[in-house]
Amino acid sequence: ILNVEQSPQSLHVQEGDSTNFTCSFPSSNFYALHWYRWETAKSPEALFVMTLNGDEKKKGRISATLNTKEGYSYLYIKGSQPEDSATYLCAFLPYNAGNMLTFGGGTRLMVKP
Amino acid sequence: EPEVTQTPSHQVTQMGQEVILRCVPISNHLYFYWYRQILGQKVEFLVSFYNNEISEKSEIFDDQFSVERPDGSNFTLKIRSTKLEDSAMYFCASVPEGHSYNEQFFGPGTRLTVL
Numbered sequence: 001i002l003n004v005e006q007s008p009q010s011l012h013v014q015e016g017d018s019t020n021f022t023c024s025f026p027s028s029n030f031y032a033l034h035w036y037r038w039e040t041a042k043s044p045e046a047l048f049v050m051t052l053n054g055d056e057k058k059k060g061r062i063s064a065t066l067n068t069k070e071g072y073s074y075l076y077i078k079g080s081q082p083e084d085s086a087t088y089l090c091a092f093l094p095y096n097a098g099n100m101l102t103f104g105g106g107t108r109l110m111v112k113p
Numbered sequence: 114e115p116e117v118t119q120t121p122s123h124q125v126t127q128m129g130q131e132v133i134l135r136c137v138p139i140s141n142h143l144y145f146y147w148y149r150q151i152l153g154q155k156v157e158f159l160v161s162f163y164n165n166e167i168s169e170k171s172e173i174f175d176d177q178f179s180v181e182r183p184d185g186s187n188f189t190l191k192i193r194s195t196k197l198e199d200s201a202m203y204f205c206a207s208v209p210e211g212h213s214y215n216e217q218f219f220g221p222g223t224r225l226t227v228l
Contacts, residue, residue: 006157032214044204044219049213089156097167099144099208099215103156110180 002026004092006104013080014112020076023090027071031095035064035075038106039086044060047075047088080111115139115149117220119205125226129194134223136188136205145188146217147180149173149201156204162188195227 004025013019032051033039038044048057053068061078077084085107091101118137126132127221138145147159160170162180179191188207202224206217 003159020120034214034216036217036219041221043221046216046218049216091156092217098163099146100158100169100171100214102158103148105155 002092002094002102004090004102004104006090006107007090008107009105010108010110012041012112013112015080015082017080017111018076018078019080019109020074021088021109023073023075023092023104024092025071025073025090025092025102025104029094029096030068030071030092032093033066033068033073034091034093034101035073036089036091037086038089044089075107077109078108082111082113085109085111097113117205117207117218119203119220119223121223122221123224123226125228126195127228128197132192132195132225134190134192134203134225136185136190136220138188138205138207139218140186141207142207142208142218143210144168144215145180145182146206146208147190148158148204148206150222151198151201154224156185159190192225197227200225200227 017109035047048064050066055066063076066073072095087106089106120135150156155175160174161168173180178195179187202222205220
């Protein structure tokens with residue numbers, strides 16, 4: 001059983017604050033790490049697929065970093081807006097393990113106006 | 114923009130009844146998945162499907178579960194005799210061919226409540 005953990009479980013921030021959260025995953029047998037954004041009553045939507053140690057990806061105010069040697073990824077949101085309120089899921093894909101994604105428990109972000 | 118759709122959005126059933134959850138993946142996608150999330154728990158992989166057969170399944174996907182792609186567009190998950198513990202949100206996802214890192218396109222989910 002693969003252990004993928006996210007912290008914190010939930011986070012309340014004020015509009016304009018910058019924030020970050022963590023996904024930890026097994027440091028061996030790494031193939032890819034996915035980040036998804038899941039708004040209530042909508043489909044989870046892919047934010048980033050990270051594949052190389054040291055990867056940094058950015059989409060607007062959201063960015064992510066990856067450290068495969070120590071088994072963690074950070075997701076950063078700069079200048080949070082109420083529309084960033086969602087659950088952020090990470091999912092680990094090991095090498096040579098077919099297609100099975102293993103998800104973390106998610107971080108639920110609430111941005112207060 | 115094409116999207117994965119799922120029906121119904123909410124299904125309530127009695128324990129022991131059969132349910133069929135329906136998904137319409139994005140039309141040129143070739144890999145299909147079912148996941149579930151029991152309230153308060155992590156999203157869990159159930160099964161993957163490619164070329165009209167199951168390619169992987171988790172230990173959750175026992176003989177009570179089956180999947181089918183009956184007509185080339187729908188992708189269904191059947192639970193033969195539902196149990197209380199099958200209550201969960203069920204997500205379908207699809208992936209186009211050539212997407213080597215398996216980025217998934219999810220549907221909005223079907224919430225299954227077993228009474």
